[in-house]
Amino acid sequence: MACMNERGAERSRSINRRKSKRCRAEGHAEGQKKGMDALAALNRVLLKEKRYDDLARASSDAAYRQKLLEDLGIE
Template identity: 50%
Template sequence: MSDEAIHKAVDAARTFLQNDAERRAYINRELAILDYNSDHRDAFEEGEAKGRAEGRKEGEAKGRKEGEERLGMLMSLLLKENRQDDVAKAASDADFREKLFKEYGI
């Protein structure tokens, strides 16, 4: 910047700082901008948290349903093949149940 431009800027700042009404208006505008940005950020974060909670709830319900269907299918196949002992063991032994899921491709 040239010396002349710098002097004009300094004169404008000095004039601005001497005018109480302009200075208060400027400060109020800046505070309003800060408040707006803060409110906007808070609303975004609240919406994001709500969306995550809803997604988690839907995911849990879907996972529960899929798990129940998978277990029901396994029990059905085992009973169809008269594997009652395996039904009882699968009900209480998660590792055995996983082995049976793989065996039946479920």
């Protein structure tokens, strides 16, 4: 009987690991899409306002890019 419980427990842990892995992957994909959408919005604003120097700097400076996102209210 103990072996049945151990196998059941291992099966449950295995199922939980797969669910957890899938949830992490879904969360990662969602976060990546959100970040890409924010970057696209920032690029649109900077292009519309002809802020080409800011666009160039934001493409290589993560801290500056984050500051622009915050200053422009882009999430």
